Amino acid sequence: MRGNIVVVGAGYTGMMCAVRIAHRTRRDRDVAVTLVNPSDRFVERLRTHQTAAGQELTVHRIPDILDGSGVAFRQGRVTGIDAARRCVTIDGADELHYDVLVFALGSRADTTLVPGADDHAFTLDEPQRFAARLAEPGVRTVTVCGGGLTGIEAAAEIAESRPDLAVTLVSRGEPGAMMGERGRAYLAKAFERLGVTVRAGEGVAKVLPDGVELADGTFVQSNATLWTAGVRVPDLATAAGIGTDRAGRVVVDENLRSTTHPDVFAIGDAAAVRQAWGEVHGTCQSGIPTGAHAADNIVRLLRGRPLKPFRFGYFHQPVSLGRRDAVIQFVRSDDTPRRFVLTGRAAVRYKDAVSSSPIPLFRMSKRFNVYPYLSKGGRTTR
Structure with missing residues (x-):
């Protein structure tokens, strides 16, 4: 069992994937996990609207979250991927080689849709x-x-x-x-x-x-x-010749593995993930499970075991309406709305619990195999 695993992007999905691989291979000295990100600050994307409104939030540092996990953190911006040589270029100069690459760069707002x-x-x-x-x-x-x-x-x-x-x-x-x-x-x-x-x-x-x-x-x-209208994925994968769709997302098979490069996995917003009911759209709710599942499949790959298909179904749409109000729309596996809606103070507590959960989840994942699924979709995913 040998493997140099490089995870590009330390958002919700990349963090989940890196920590989980390291935990599941903690006794294997020949496996190394490196997490690459431009900043050492973990961005809680579920709370960026609060920051935009001028609120001061707790600062979480990536090295602090990773402490004791066995994951090596490399601060720098990935500026290129050489899929043939299996390496990524950091800040236009340094190279980092991989046996397995996890593409978790997420997405950014697409400001090219209209002039200005x-x-x-x-x-x-x-x-x-x-x-x-x-x-x-x-x-x-x-x-x-x-x-x-x-x-x-x-x-x-x-x-x-x-x-x-x-x-x-x-x-x-x-x-x-x-x-x-x-x-x-x-x-x-x-x-x-x-x-x-x-x-x-x-x-x-x-x-x-x-x-x-x-x-x-x-x-x-x-x-x-x-x-806030529309998102786009960095073109690094496309430029590297890795198979992507029109939105720049890596096209993956049912195991979250690139259909053109089997040594590349893609997760979260950066992956074009399909289920029996349709296409998964980018949210924390779906992203973290892709990170956990990709981690498990990478460990299976390293151990020579068969990979397992990703199965996911949506559960809710939590929406904050300021600090004192919220609405939670519960949904079917394909994200279509059910009749039940939670509102008011109960919804505020619910939404806050959802927004606060990822970092404790990462810390727990350093010690346990935590399964971050509210729903695997049942029959609709098969």
């Missing part, structure tokens, strides 16, 4: 920059572009934290369209209470320095524009 977004809009990839903009004198109007769960949480958080600001949410469709009727109705009442103006059915055509232009030509003034 890349130049004039902020994203939750750098929430501190947006928070600094909100703190500047003269900022009175904020526009959040995108009616998905990320945009909903950001608009509500900003409106609650900064009631002096006029917050507008622009969405091509109805905000929270993936939720059921009761969930959407509760969401609409929350926006009304918080004073968030919703412009639904009017997609953004252009982002300007002082506002956004809608598809019908309407101009919406905005001193600070936050872009």
Whole structure:
């Protein structure tokens, strides 16, 4: 059993995968696990909307989380992958060789979708920059572009934290369209209470320095524009010749293994994962299980055992509406809404438990094989 495992990206999925491999191979001296990330700070993406609204959150350092796990941390940005030589280039200079590569770089906001977004809009990839903009004198109007769960949480958080600001949410469709009727109705009442103006059915055509232009030509003034509509995956895998889809995600088989390079596994937002009911979309809820499953399959690979297919089903859509309100839409395995919805203070506690769970999960995984699945989908995944 020999293996040099390199995990690229220390988000929720990469962290889960690295810690789990190290724990399961802790007695094997010929196995080394290295986790590579540009920053030594662990980003809680489930809370970036809080940071964007100007809230101070606890800082978690990656070396502290990894302490005692057996995972070696390498701080640096992966700038290239040589799939033929099995190595990654770090910061354009140093090379790190691998026997198995785990591609866990996640995704970033796609600001190439409309003109001006890349130049004039902020994203939750750098929430501190947006928070600094909100703190500047003269900022009175904020526009959040995108009616998905990320945009909903950001608009509500900003409106609650900064009631002096006029917050507008622009969405091509109805905000929270993936939720059921009761969930959407509760969401609409929350926006009304918080004073968030919703412009639904009017997609953004252009982002300007002082506002956004809608598809019908309407101009919406905005001193600070936050872009949450769409994501993209870094093109490192595509550039390396690893098979990817149109969105740049690594195409994987049922074992989360690249269909073109068997020494590469891909997890989380960076992987095109399909189940019997359809395609898995990028969330922490699905990402952490892919990290755990890939780790188990890599250990099976090292030990010469058959790999097992990934099975997953969704369970819920937890949405915070500021610090004092939330809505939890429970769903079927394919992420379609069920009738049951949790709201109010109970939903706040539920959502906080969900957002707080990953780091304790990583720490537990240094000692135990923790299974981070709320649902494996039952019959719908077979």
